[in-house]
Amino acid sequence: MTQIASADEALDVAAKLSAEFEAEASTRDAERRLPHEQVAALKKSGLLAVTVPVDYGGIAAPAAVLAEVFRLMAHADPSLAQIPHSHFVFLEALRLQGTDSQKAYFYGQVLGGALLANAQSERGPHTIDVDTTTLVRRPSGDYLLSGRKFYSTGALFADWVLVRASLTDGSTVPTAQTPKAIAFVARDADGVEVVDDWDGMGQRTTASGTVTLDDVAVPVEHVVPFSPIFAGPSVYGARAQLIHSAIDVGIATGALAAGVRQAERARPHFEAGVATAVEDPTLVALAGELAVTVRGAQALLAEAARAVDHAAAHLSDESAAEASIAVAVAKVAAVRASLEASNVLFDLGGTRSASASGNLSRYWRDARTHTLHDPTRWKVQHIGRYTLSGTPPPRHGQL
Known part of the structure; x- marks a missing residue:
């Protein structure tokens, strides 16, 4: 190793x-x-x-x-x-x-x-901040874990599946206020079933399927408190969103590179009066505008990462809020860049780029699928309130 x-x-x-x-x-x-x-x-x-x-x-x-x-x-x-x-x-x-x-x-x-892989999200009708999956303490001292999780990215490949669950005595229905913990569960533990039933149009090979937990015994030393993370300032959520933003920026830089490769092979439009497509002034402008968008997203990602590192080293309510807002700004820019780049690459390449054999649609499908994580319309709300009135963003795992 x-x-x-x-x-x-x-x-x-x-x-x-x-x-x-x-x-x-x-x-x-x-x-x-x-x-x-x-x-x-x-x-x-x-x-x-x-x-x-x-x-x-x-x-x-x-x-x-x-x-x-x-x-x-x-x-x-x-x-x-x-x-x-x-x-x-x-x-x-x-x-x-x-x-x-x-x-x-x-x-x-x-x-x-x-x-390590996750088993966090559940299907409704309850909201995402409610975990009906439960950890119940037994008289023996260990826990019994039961529930069903969806969108469990990477669980099929994992050595340990980390399950977010409500800590209860088994007699009440969990709510958003019920304390939560993370159970570290061996992938091959009795009662754990991982099903590869993810059918998304994009991110097709993440194996983001279903995890079923049927009375899984979890030692107490494999349970880590989760809710206390948000009792004070932290960069937990900002770090999580920073990685999502990095994935979106990576899609954008990958799509831009693919678009450039397509332009190098494309035929110039007859009205341009040039020998190659990359000399076409309309494509030159298109590529220039896209490069600004993508490089801007890269720069904001780097700035957000520095803000997270600064807040981690000098943690306070103010530094944590600044890091969260910096990451939110980067996330918005990354989403826009990934969608723009994965769309414009077809303009750069022309009709040939739409060939199914080239499979260039994967950039847009991946971008459109991954950017559905944690909608940016809420990021813009938090950014706007912080900008106008200094209102700090909420403390939770999505910021």
């Missing part, structure tokens, strides 16, 4: 993996071929351990490095990039709320190449 020794090495490894992942990304999407080999390579690369604290054997890579790692992966294959998203989000939860023994054990697992 590779042990990454520095932030620079992490970026070098991510760049190399990105090139490898890109080679067959289109085919994997077209055939919905799940990336088992690529996930295995990710586990062996050492990248999954880059945020492990120094005291536990890691390099504690900053958010700025993590964001660029995800952008590089998403540039090549957005589905692959989304698979380890929750891995890093829950490592942050472990850092914030885990005991010393829990950190030593699970950081050790990650340093050995283990992948």
Whole structure:
């Protein structure tokens, strides 16, 4: 197992993996071929351990490095990039709320190449902040976990499935106010079933399917409190959204690169009076406008990552709010850039780019699917209130 020794090495490894992942990304999407080999390579690369604290054997890579790692992966294959998203989000939860023994054990697992995946979201009619999945303490001292989760990205590939659940005595129906915890559950534990029933038009190979938990026994040392994260200022939500933003920016840079490749092969419009499509002044303007949009999103992503790192080092209500708003701004820009780039690439390439064999629609399908996470219309609301009146954004896992 590779042990990454520095932030620079992490970026070098991510760049190399990105090139490898890109080679067959289109085919994997077209055939919905799940990336088992690529996930295995990710586990062996050492990248999954880059945020492990120094005291536990890691390099504690900053958010700025993590964001660029995800952008590089998403540039090549957005589905692959989304698979380890929750891995890093829950490592942050472990850092914030885990005991010393829990950190030593699970950081050790990650340093050995283990992948963590999520089982968080549930289908309605209840809202997303209610978990009907329950953790009930038994007289023996351990917990019994029961419930059903959907959109469990990466669970099919995981060594540990991390389940967000309500802490109850089993006699009441959970509400949004019911305290929550995270259960670290071995992928092969009795009572755990992971079903690959994700049928999204985009992000087709994330295996974001269903996890069913049927009276799963969970040792008390595998349960980490979740609700207390939001009792005071933190960058937990901002870090989670930063990674989502990095994936969207990666889709944008990947789509722009694909559009440039298409333009280099396209025929010029006869009215342009030029020898190649890349000399067509209308395409030149189109490419220039798109480059501004995409590079602007990249710059805002980097700025947001720096804000998260600053807030983590100097945590206060003010710094946490500033980081959340910076990430919200980056998220809005990233969503717009990914959708714009994945649409304009067809204009750059012309009719040939619409060929099914080229599968260029995957950029738009991935962008349209992934950008449905945490709607930006709410980000704009929080940004506007903060700008006009200094109203801080709410504390929850989506900011």
